[in-house]
Amino acid sequence: MAPDWWRGAVIYQIYPRSFLDTNGDGVGDLRGVLAKLDYVASLGVDGIWLSPFFRSPMKDFGYDVSDYRDVDPLFGDLADFDAILSRAHALGLKVIIDQVWSHTSNLHPWFVRSAASRDNAKADWYVWAEAKADGTPPNNWQATFGGPSWTWNPSRRQYYLHDFLSEQPDLNYWNPEVQDAILDVARFWLDRGVDGFRLDVINHVFHDRELRDNPPMFHAAAPATTTQFQYHLWDKSRPEALPFLGRLRALVDGYDARMMVGEVFDEAALERQQEYTTPPDRLHTAYSFFLLQAPEATPALFEEALNAWSHATGWPSWSLGNHDVERLATRLARSGDPRHVNVLMAVLLCLRGTIFIYQGEELGLPQANVPFEKLRDPFAIAAYTGGAGRDGARTPMPWTADGPSAGFSMSADTWLPLDPDHRPLAVDRQESDPASTLSFIRRMIALRRYHKALREGGAAPRSMPTGVLGFERHVADERLLCLFELAGRSAAVEIEPGAKVLGRLTDDIEIASGQITLPPYGCAVLQLPPAILP
Numbered sequence: 001m002a003p004d005w006w007r008g009a010v011i012y013q014i015y016p017r018s019f020l021d022t023n024g025d026g027v028g029d030l031r032g033v034l035a036k037l038d039y040v041a042s043l044g045v046d047g048i049w050l051s052p053f054f055r056s057p058m059k060d061f062g063y064d065v066s067d068y069r070d071v072d073p074l075f076g077d078l079a080d081f082d083a084i085l086s087r088a089h090a091l092g093l094k095v096i097i098d099q100v101w102s103h104t105s106n107l108h109p110w111f112v113r114s115a116a117s118r119d120n121a122k123a124d125w126y127v128w129a130e131a132k133a134d135g136t137p138p139n140n141w142q143a144t145f146g147g148p149s150w151t152w153n154p155s156r157r158q159y160y161l162h163d164f165l166s167e168q169p170d171l172n173y174w175n176p177e178v179q180d181a182i183l184d185v186a187r188f189w190l191d192r193g194v195d196g197f198r199l200d201v202i203n204h205v206f207h208d209r210e211l212r213d214n215p216p217m218f219h220a221a222a223p224a225t226t227t228q229f230q231y232h233l234w235d236k237s238r239p240e241a242l243p244f245l246g247r248l249r250a251l252v253d254g255y256d257a258r259m260m261v262g263e264v265f266d267e268a269a270l271e272r273q274q275e276y277t278t279p280p281d282r283l284h285t286a287y288s289f290f291l292l293q294a295p296e297a298t299p300a301l302f303e304e305a306l307n308a309w310s311h312a313t314g315w316p317s318w319s320l321g322n323h324d325v326e327r328l329a330t331r332l333a334r335s336g337d338p339r340h341v342n343v344l345m346a347v348l349l350c351l352r353g354t355i356f357i358y359q360g361e362e363l364g365l366p367q368a369n370v371p372f373e374k375l376r377d378p379f380a381i382a383a384y385t386g387g388a389g390r391d392g393a394r395t396p397m398p399w400t401a402d403g404p405s406a407g408f409s410m411s412a413d414t415w416l417p418l419d420p421d422h423r424p425l426a427v428d429r430q431e432s433d434p435a436s437t438l439s440f441i442r443r444m445i446a447l448r449r450y451h452k453a454l455r456e457g458g459a460a461p462r463s464m465p466t467g468v469l470g471f472e473r474h475v476a477d478e479r480l481l482c483l484f485e486l487a488g489r490s491a492a493v494e495i496e497p498g499a500k501v502l503g504r505l506t507d508d509i510e511i512a513s514g515q516i517t518l519p520p521y522g523c524a525v526l527q528l529p530p531a532i533l534p
Helices: 031-037 037-042 079-088 109-116 177-194 239-254 267-277 299-308 338-350 380-384 389-393 420-425 437-450 452-456
Strands: 008-013 048-049 067-071 094-099 152-154 158-161 196-199 259-263 283-288 317-319 354-358 459-460 468-475 478-485 491-494 510-512 515-518 524-528
Touching: 008 437, 031 037, 031 079, 037 079, 048 079, 048 283, 048 299, 067 079, 079 094, 079 177, 094 177, 109 468, 109 478, 158 380, 196 354, 239 259, 267 299, 338 354, 338 437, 338 468, 338 478, 380 389, 437 452, 452 468, 452 478, 468 491, 478 515
Parallel strands: 008 048, 008 354, 048 094, 094 196, 196 259, 259 283, 283 317, 317 354
Antiparallel strands: 152 158, 459 468, 468 478, 478 524, 491 515, 510 515
């Protein structure tokens, strides 16, 4: 087993609540994941990332953990998880699990004990602070979901810190006992056989010990949530987190072929992504929200990402969608042309780094419509301005075009409603269609797996006509030129003699006299002659 299998790998994110329901309660479960592992393997991906399935009151749908070492009965039990591990490994798939270590549920026994008094064994395991003289919170920090990051606890007569919901109190990483407890959690799952961790908001684990106020961020118009009113200088991305990453890395590297990918949410997206992956004692890789929150998918966007990492010593990860953002088919492929989705996914699968694909992206699913009265996500409700927010990316996976819940559940009453517009894009409709997005994604993943330059090689942007993204991927004597038309109009690109098109990713490509013409939203990967060294 290659210790660096994750370099250049393609990982498929599964949001268990919405993947497949096997017991008819309208909520996806671990047995549903197990039932569809053959489908996941058929995509050609290298592994899966499972979003949280641990015991939780589900205030934030699993990102508020009350027991790190057990499965919530809603999803099954530890035996179900072990069955997933066994089957996935038999299929050649790695298994990465979500770990939410910056905070717990307020019902976690650690917090229940900590909140009981100021002098018990867990009293300093969370971030507690005195009120100001007038009773207001100790500083101006604003939570990610809006409102102050502080909630008053009457038992302790103190405020506690929460970067997200009040039901998600922040752990106090200044306390070495907390770090040790988290390392024990990591050992539990590593010993069980997981191949790695996706670390939720890992740059939130430390806070400023002096609790200094964050500086204001000025806007021309008021933002949707109060967290955007300030630069988060003191409540996240603190340098003290880096030594803790070193402790984690030493632990994980003590096991064969394991890895960690961090979610790093910061205003300085690319800079922080690199900081958290600098060898040898930090994360194996990390992704930021640089692409996930981009307002437009332009050549300049991807060129900036490639250039930022051209001399970095770490290893990046990239994704265009996940359970926290509007689906890319709506957010970025605004033309409504299915080829627009295909070309953006092709860009993703040609980037240098580890690639994450969110369930349903291989089908080209658009953002689902969820009426306000059926919204479940607390953030979608709190920041409601007319759209479905995160819930629009979390609706049930459509496996069949027909049936009460498109093959997701035996029940017509699912935890989030199925969008009727997703039915024509169901897996069974696309499986046998060579022109479908599903077929295209399979071809792209196969191309990436076959060519070492795409998985492991360097990357260098090329000068291109307006609206065209082009970059070279290279390793040893293999050179590939990746071309993508992103503006929706045909474009001619000069190519060097001897260039050969690999596969047939797009119809209507024309090659003549040192030039390739791409149709609107067309793409091509060309094999170039080996470079002539002086």
